[in-house]
Amino acid sequence: MKTHTATTGTVLPAHLRGISRVVVDETVQSSPLAARVRKRLSHLDWSVKPEGPLEDTGETVLYLKNYKGRFLKPCPGTSEYRCCGYRIVHIGENCPLSCSYCILQAYFQDRVLKVWANQDSLFKELETAFSKVPGKRFRVGTGEFTDSLVLEPLTGFSRDLVAFLGGFENVCLELKSKVVDLSWMDAVRRPDRVLPAWSMNAPTVQNQEEGGSATLEERLRAAQTCAQAGFRVCLHFDPMIHFPGWQKEYARTATMIFDHLRPEQIAYVSMGSFRCMPDLKRVIKENHPQARYIYNEFISGLDGKMRLLRSLRVEQFSFLARALQQGGLDRQLYLCMESDTVWTQALGYTPKKLGGLARHLERQGFGE
Amino acid sequence: MHGSEKNLLLLEPQAIDCSGPWLFWGGEPDRAFLESLGREGQIEPVLVVRQDGRNLLVAGSRRVMGLARLNLPVRAVLADPTGPAQLGIAYLLSNWGRAVDDGMRVRALRFFCAIDVEPEGYDRVLTLLGVEPRSRQARFLGEWLTLPKDWDQLLEVENIPLAAASYLCCMGSEERDAVFPFFKGVKWSRGNALHFLTWLTEIGKRDQVPVDAVVDNLALKTHLVPELSPKDTIFRLLKGVRKSRFSQLSRLEDNFQHASRQVLAQTGWTVLQPDNFETERVEFRLTVSHRDGLEEAVKKLERFVESGGADPLFKDQST
Numbered sequence: 228m229k230t231h232t233a234t235t236g237t238v239l240p241a242h243l244r245g246i247s248r249v250v251v252d253e254t255v256q257s258s259p260l261a262a263r264v265r266k267r268l269s270h271l272d273w274s275v276k277p278e279g280p281l282e283d284t285g286e287t288v289l290y291l292k293n294y295k296g297r298f299l300k301p302c303p304g305t306s307e308y309r310c311c312g313y314r315i316v317h318i319g320e321n322c323p324l325s326c327s328y329c330i331l332q333a334y335f336q337d338r339v340l341k342v343w344a345n346q347d348s349l350f351k352e353l354e355t356a357f358s359k360v361p362g363k364r365f366r367v368g369t370g371e372f373t374d375s376l377v378l379e380p381l382t383g384f385s386r387d388l389v390a391f392l393g394g395f396e397n398v399c400l401e402l403k404s405k406v407v408d409l410s411w412m413d414a415v416r417r418p419d420r421v422l423p424a425w426s427m428n429a430p431t432v433q434n435q436e437e438g439g440s441a442t443l444e445e446r447l448r449a450a451q452t453c454a455q456a457g458f459r460v461c462l463h464f465d466p467m468i469h470f471p472g473w474q475k476e477y478a479r480t481a482t483m484i485f486d487h488l489r490p491e492q493i494a495y496v497s498m499g500s501f502r503c504m505p506d507l508k509r510v511i512k513e514n515h516p517q518a519r520y521i522y523n524e525f526i527s528g529l530d531g532k533m534r535l536l537r538s539l540r541v542e543q544f545s546f547l548a549r550a551l552q553q554g555g556l557d558r559q560l561y562l563c564m565e566s567d568t569v570w571t572q573a574l575g576y577t578p579k580k581l582g583g584l585a586r587h588l589e590r591q592g593f594g595e
Numbered sequence: 596m597h598g599s600e601k602n603l604l605l606l607e608p609q610a611i612d613c614s615g616p617w618l619f620w621g622g623e624p625d626r627a628f629l630e631s632l633g634r635e636g637q638i639e640p641v642l643v644v645r646q647d648g649r650n651l652l653v654a655g656s657r658r659v660m661g662l663a664r665l666n667l668p669v670r671a672v673l674a675d676p677t678g679p680a681q682l683g684i685a686y687l688l689s690n691w692g693r694a695v696d697d698g699m700r701v702r703a704l705r706f707f708c709a710i711d712v713e714p715e716g717y718d719r720v721l722t723l724l725g726v727e728p729r730s731r732q733a734r735f736l737g738e739w740l741t742l743p744k745d746w747d748q749l750l751e752v753e754n755i756p757l758a759a760a761s762y763l764c765c766m767g768s769e770e771r772d773a774v775f776p777f778f779k780g781v782k783w784s785r786g787n788a789l790h791f792l793t794w795l796t797e798i799g800k801r802d803q804v805p806v807d808a809v810v811d812n813l814a815l816k817t818h819l820v821p822e823l824s825p826k827d828t829i830f831r832l833l834k835g836v837r838k839s840r841f842s843q844l845s846r847l848e849d850n851f852q853h854a855s856r857q858v859l860a861q862t863g864w865t866v867l868q869p870d871n872f873e874t875e876r877v878e879f880r881l882t883v884s885h886r887d888g889l890e891e892a893v894k895k896l897e898r899f900v901e902s903g904g905a906d907p908l909f910k911d912q913s914t
Binding site: 519523526527538568 | 842874875
């Protein structure tokens with residue numbers, strides 16, 4: 228009989244209990260990461276296969292893969308809107324949470340949770356990149372194609388990564404998540420180079436649309452723990468959702484933030500409105516029929532993505548920005564993938580005034 | 596179901612039973628066909644089976660009707676008796692190559708669904724109807740077959756596109772009944788029909804009310820009046836539904852249109868907002884046929900801008 232208790236004796240978080248089996252590429256079956264997962268999920272079936280595609284059986288499979296692609300990638304921004312210049316450290320793909328708005332539903336057709344088990348290759352590539360130009364700084368993160376911490380109880384990937392990056396003072400790593408896992412903290416050598424980050428939203432959105440995630444209260448308590456340990460944290464209101472009563476709800480979240488954190492403990496806060504490639508709307512309709520926000524007033528943006536009508540976006544950004552500014556935040560606020568027009572209307576200035584968004588966030592990230 | 600020389604018959608038209616439900620697409624013979632029959636005679640025999648002492652027509656109803664009118668006997672091939680599915684397939688095979696529309700496809704498929712044809716047989720029927728079994732069109736047909744038969748006549752007269760089935764099949768009977776009148780007397784283009792149904796459905800989901808309530812709330816049936824042309828009816832229906840589905844955008848468009856009308860009236864320039872107010876851009880267009888016309892239009896526009904007439908185009912576009 229399968230249990231929800233890992234061999235280590237700890238109970239698996241609810242979002243990991245749906246994993247039905249583990250598959251590993253034979254070339255990485257002896258890797259430290261694979262050994263760790265095997266120990267922690269010894270109650271599940273374990274199979275080794277030659278490298279190559281994994282057949283989709285509809286199950287939630289954890290697949291430890293020998294990844295052959297690039298590990299360090301630019302964030303896929305578009306030229307029509309201001310990109311934050313973040314770089315992705317690619318550690319795996321997919322997520323066991325079921326956020327209704329998640330773009331990964333459209334990116335990946337299956338439920339396979341892929342983790343790149345050839346960490347030695349990843350570290351080698353990162354070392355080359357980060358050592359190449361002396362003095363060049365990198366603001367990187369792992370939360371683009373997966374949640375940075377959602378598989379941490381099984382893989383310990385972030386713990387390995389922060390330990391590795393401890394040797395690179397020119398690198399600032401952001402760990403972006405919707406769950407609470409702080410097991411990586413004691414491996415950090417320089418807390419000023421690691422930015423724990425949590426997604427924020429209206430309480431109703433968290434409750435109804437972010438299946439399996441930690442509550443806002445839990446996330447903010449974790450952020451508080453990090454801040455007390457000397458880390459500066461990041462918060463991301465992305466995607467903001469337009470729904471009846473949104474003002475009261477986002478104001479509530481802003482209040483909660485300042486109940487847990489002081490402004491100087493926050494490196495930056497992003498705001499982004501829900502946007503997606505048109506096909507995601509169909510996927511959301513099928514997978515999350517309760518999601519009503521997809522029937523908001525969306526138009527086709529300059530990048531071909533569906534975006535909320537500009538006037539509605541500006542209204543939401545302005546409102547939240549005011550609430551966060553009242554709590555003491557100022558230049559920590561930025562907009563994710565927005566035009567200068569929206570920046571001006573919502574915040575009163577453009578990224579140019581900040582010296583460019585990527586450079587501004589780099590300075591914020593490195594604590595200058 | 597094979598015919599051979601020994602199975603060739605010569606029958607009086609009245610001796611052939613043309614009431615088989617597998618004769619999906621039978622119709623009255625037109626004058627050209629009758630003239631051809633009279634001049635050339637019957638070139639191809641019809642297909643019949645003999646069951647319970649009757650000659651049941653399998654394919655060739657127009658020929659039988661035409662020959663009856665000309666008081667001529669019918670040459671027929673007698674096939675072996677068989678079940679209804681095979682009779683239907685024989686009819687489709689004998690009509691192979693004929694131009695088939697979605698209304699005709701639905702009529703044929705209703706027959707095969709009523710006799711519970713096997714899935715493989717259903718796929719074969721789709722193929723004979725010119726439809727790839729795993730295609731979007733096959734999906735739409737499958738969805739259409741879940742609708743009440745009343746809708747078939749609207750499809751046959753092309754008032755509504757087959758793709759509308761995706762929306763209609765998700766509605767309850769009261770919701771469908773509420774939208775039926777909008778398609779009954781008006782021929783909709785595919786794009787307009789799908790927009791209409793999409794917006795109605797999405798308003799309902801957004802506001803958590805059934806589609807029939809949306810129809811009532813927007814008083815859409817008031818646009819179904821004989822005084823309006825079909826084109827005007829569709830225009831008003833779409834405008835009413837879109838205004839509810841995209842209320843803020845519609846308001847911005849109305850304001851902009853009002854301002855742009857002033858520009859056109861006073862300068863001759865057409866003004867457009869090119870990107871659903873995602874930017875504050877405004878596009879000015881002018882058509883002239885000679886240089887003087889251009890100079891005059893530019894001067895008019897200059898005077899108009901200097902007087903502040905263009906300000907409303909740029910003011911509060913997004914709010």
